Amino acid sequence: MGFAQLVIGPAGSGKSTYCSSLYQHCVAARRTVHIVNLDPAAEQFNYPVAMDIRELISLDDVTEELGLGPNGGLLYCMEHFEDNLDDWLADELENYLDDDYLIFDCPGQIELFSHVPALKNFVEHLKRKNFNVCAVYLLDSQFMTDVTKYISGCLASLSAMVQLELPHVNILSKMDLVPNKKDVNDYLNPEASVLLSELNQHMAPQFAKLNKALAELIDDFSMVNFIPLDLRKDSSIAYVLSYIDNCIQFGEDAEVKIRDFDPEEDV
Structure with a gap:
């Protein structure tokens, strides 16, 4: 059985930064994870890319050849990706073992995880490949400055939750940039x-x-509640990761490692 995080959220919410920080945390903890880029418009990364949708299709090629704008071009790219789930994606997934942990860095257009079926069909494909998947929805904590913005963020999160039908974790990102954390704490629960x-x-x-x-x-x-994430604090990253691991049952079937010790010699 494989494990996967589907990292979604509005553009600018810190998804790629989250993936990079999570990768660095896992490297330090001697834990293996693989980051997958699902954004056809991505340009650079701060983490090693295990799989890259741009090898299948890129937004630059679509806008140049078809004359589409950024949003229309991205939707075209994701529909093309959806059409190639049984070909390109299946071939890429064969490079990973049953117990591998994949983190999918998704594009930020809200319609992709609110009502367009591309990501939903992608999730169904992962499930057929025996992956436990969790949706990780990031929302910029600076967005939560008043109740009207909070309601808007909650409704977008609910829309993604209903559309994807996955275990769902909401994260308030960029907590290190919030001047008055009490304003945000009032909206956590x-x-x-x-x-x-x-x-x-x-x-x-x-x-x-x-x-x-x-x-x-x-x-x-x-x-619908939110977990605050401060990327400056390793303990905050560790807490979020353990929460997600629990959602997808990662490590529950791991065998207990028994170490043999040599008998102590008489002195």
Whole structure:
């Protein structure tokens, strides 16, 4: 059985930085992980790339040959990737063992993990290949400055959760850049009544029923909470990784290693 993280989230949320930091952490811990680039528009990396979608198709080639814009070109690239799951991707996955740990660095267009089926079909392909997969949704902590932005982030996360149907971990990235961490801490595990009260203060009275529905929706999906990640702290990276490992049951079937010791010699 293989294991995989699907790293998703809006553009600029720190997905590639997260992958790079996670790789460095695992190297220091003498643990093997493989980072896979699924972004056809990527230009440079701070980690070794195990598989690269640009070997199949790149955004530059698509925009040059088909005259598409950045968003349309990216959707075309991911649809082409989807069409080659049984060919290119299957051949690439054969290079990895059953117990390998893959981390997929995905592009940041929200529609790819909210309603376009390319990533969902990719996930189904991984499951057929006997991979345990977890979606890791990154949201920039600086985005969480007020309740309206928090609601927007939660709804995008919920959309990805419903679309992908995977164990889902929400991470607040870039915590090291937040000047007042209390502003963010208030949104890690909020209560619906608090959200509703703050929403009503920000919105006009005619939106009261909509605010109530949104607060109740987020409260009903109690899985929507966020783990703060500070990449300056190794303990923070270790905590996030252990949380994800638990979601995909990594290491649960590992055999206990028994070490033989020579009998002590009489002195």
